Amino acid sequence: MIELESVAMSYGGGELLSDMTLRLLPGSFHFLTGPSGAGKTTFLKLCYGELMPSAGRLTLFGQDLRDMSRDDIAALRSRIGVVHQDCQFLDHLPLIENVALPLTVAGQAANTTELRELLGWVGLWSQRGALPPQLSGGERQRAALARAVIRAPEVILADEPTGNIDWEMSLRLLKLLVELNRMGKTIVIATHDLNLIRTTKAQVAARVLRIQNRRLHLAGADL
Amino acid sequence: MxxxxxxxxxxxxxxxxxxxxxxxxxxxxxxxxxxxxxxxxxxxxxxxxxxxxxxxxxxxxWSEALARTATVRISAPEAQLEAQTRAVLAILDTTPGIETARALDAAEMRGALEPWFGPDLPIETLPLPQLVEIIESPERPFDAEGLRLRLAAEVPGAVLDDHTRWRRPLVEAAxxxxxxxxxxxxxxxxxxxxxxxxxxxxxxxxxxxxxxxxxxxxxxxxxxxxxxxxxxxxxxxxxxxxxxxxxxxxxxxxxxxxxxxxxxxxxxxxxxxxxxxxxxxxxxxxxxxxxxxxxxxxxxxxxx
Incomplete structure (x- = not known):
């Protein structure tokens, strides 16, 4: 699905990530850890085509990222759902329209029943008419997750999804991600929350990757 | 509402x-x-x-108003003016492309000069040339150059003004x-x-x-x-x-x-x-x- 071969990423002359090799297989569950500024967000941005590697080969669903046009990358976003820590919305549109936005931009009509089910699944149906600034941090994260999965992507990339929410809400969000993984989705979560990783490993077979000294390592089982 | x-x-x-x-x-x-x-x-x-x-x-x-009209100006001693006017009208009468030709009377001459000299102009005392107005036929234009030569040969005091020199700069300006x-x-x-x-x-x-x-x-x-x-x-x-x-x-x-x-x-x-x-x-x-x-x-x- 997503394959990195000796991928490196440079910013302003300095190398942030180097010699990264990884294959993300369908249905796998990965955590990505590392100290702040290690390059976790950059790694995820590479995985959904927002950034182009400065060296190496990055293949997304069998297609080399370098060969992909801007429209190809836009189309790719229907197969990769992204959740950011500072999940951004269109603040002037109600929650339900924000969640359905991936369908709107694809020119597809939203099925009201399915939308209701989706918002019910993340526990936000009663908030459907609220504007994003009116939502709490946990509600925004769940809304971002609902938006990320509305087009049934094969891969979900989450960047510090529990960074701004309490432990109880983190577990609730984690439960949703584990459910998605059990449906066959590939999940990658960038986090430095070890408790979250331990809790997840008790439920699914998750691999833990660590970015250290610009390189990607498979973390030990002592987590 | x-x-x-x-x-x-x-x-x-x-x-x-x-x-x-x-x-x-x-x-x-x-x-x-x-x-x-x-x-x-x-x-x-x-x-x-x-x-x-x-x-x-x-x-x-401007183009239309000036294009179909022309004027013949007759400058001659008072004793010959009437005869020359008749001669000019006779020439114009036989010139192809001219619909009508007529000599302006004193009232019309006064009207034409009024914007410049006022209403009380004693026109009878002034040595003004006689003006003959020509209306061109809409079907065919008259040969201005030919008419000019004929007038010069037969009525030396008559000059044709076909308004070209007025019309062209005005139309160009517009x-x-x-x-x-x-x-x-x-x-x-x-x-x-x-x-x-x-x-x-x-x-x-x-x-x-x-x-x-x-x-x-x-x-x-x-x-x-x-x-x-x-x-x-x-x-x-x-x-x-x-x-x-x-x-x-x-x-x-x-x-x-x-x-x-x-x-x-x-x-x-x-x-x-x-x-x-x-x-x-x-x-x-x-x-x-x-x-x-x-x-x-x-x-x-x-x-x-």
Whole structure:
């Protein structure tokens, strides 16, 4: 699905990530850890085509990222759902329209029943008419997750999804991600929350990757 | 509902975002700037159009009025004047292409000189030449050069003035004014495109978060551009509609054309020419569409 071969990423002359090799297989569950500024967000941005590697080969669903046009990358976003820590919305549109936005931009009509089910699944149906600034941090994260999965992507990339929410809400969000993984989705979560990783490993077979000294390592089982 | 309320509701409906345009936040200073720019430019465009059409009409009028008339001026001693006039009329009578020819009487001569010398001119005491007015046949023009030679041979005191030397510079001047009006229209269109491009760029820059979110959820460049283009096109159209209406009202309020007022009082629209300004709002919308689309696509190329 997503394959990195000796991928490196440079910013302003300095190398942030180097010699990264990884294959993300369908249905796998990965955590990505590392100290702040290690390059976790950059790694995820590479995985959904927002950034182009400065060296190496990055293949997304069998297609080399370098060969992909801007429209190809836009189309790719229907197969990769992204959740950011500072999940951004269109603040002037109600929650339900924000969640359905991936369908709107694809020119597809939203099925009201399915939308209701989706918002019910993340526990936000009663908030459907609220504007994003009116939502709490946990509600925004769940809304971002609902938006990320509305087009049934094969891969979900989450960047510090529990960074701004309490432990109880983190577990609730984690439960949703584990459910998605059990449906066959590939999940990658960038986090430095070890408790979250331990809790997840008790439920699914998750691999833990660590970015250290610009390189990607498979973390030990002592987590 | 009052007329003003109906217009406000109609214009509100025209500028209300629909479909893709809904993803762009509804307000902002660029919205007002675009409407104002389009309105001001449309107002000016109405005047440029009026100038152009009026000078066109004037050129046609001068051309037509002077083209079919000519004058023969007979300068001779008083004793010979009548005989020479008869000889000239006889020549004109047999010249192909001349519909009518007649000698102006004293009252007509006084009328022609009145604007310069006043009503009490003692015309009888002045050594004025006799004037013969010629009306050209609409079917075929007369041979001015041939007639001039014949008059010189048979009536040496008679000189033909076919108005060419008056007509040509006047028609040329009117043509230049028409050209200037058209150039002004072109400049107004270019200035409007430039200002709307700047407003669109400002709107795109101010909506960076909107663009990032749209990119994240898989929007293509054309979708994002369309969202902004629709917004700016409708604003351009509404602004131009209001500006055109105001411009047409202002032109209608100008003094009516009359012969004594000359060119200035003729600055306006006549008959079907009133339909021409109605093309300004759609044209403004097209300019806004092209300017915004190009600005949006250029800017989006830099964002993955």
């Amino acid at each position: 009052s007329g003003g309320g109906r217009i406000r509701r109609l214009l509100g409906g025209l500028s209300r975002p629909q479909g893709a345009a809904r993803v762009v936040p509804p307000s902002g200073s660029t919205a007002h700037l675009t409407v104002l720019t389009a309105g001001a430019m449309a107002f000016l465009a109405v005047f440029a159009l009026a100038l152009s059409l009026a000078s066109g009409r004037l050129a046609d009028r 043509g230049r004014i028409r050209l200037l009006g058209l150039m002004a229209l072109g400049l107004i269109g270019a200035a409007m495109a430039g200002l709307i491009t700047l407003a669109a760029q400002a709107a795109l820059a101010a909506n960076g978060q909107v663009i990032r979110v749209l990119r994240l959820v898989g929007a293509r460049d054309t979708f994002i551009a369309r969202a902004f283009v629709r917004r700016f096109t409708s604003r351009g159209f509404v602004g131009a509609l209001v500006g055109t209406a105001c411009g047409m009202g202002a032109v209608a309020a100008l003094p009516a054309a009359d012969a004594a007022g000359g060119f200035l009082t003729g600055l306006g629209f006549a008959g079907l020419h009133w339909l021409w300004p109605l093309a300004i709002p759609p044209l403004a919308a097209i300019v806004a569409y092209i300017a915004t689309r190009q600005a949006a696509l250029r800017m989006l190329k830099g964002i993955r």
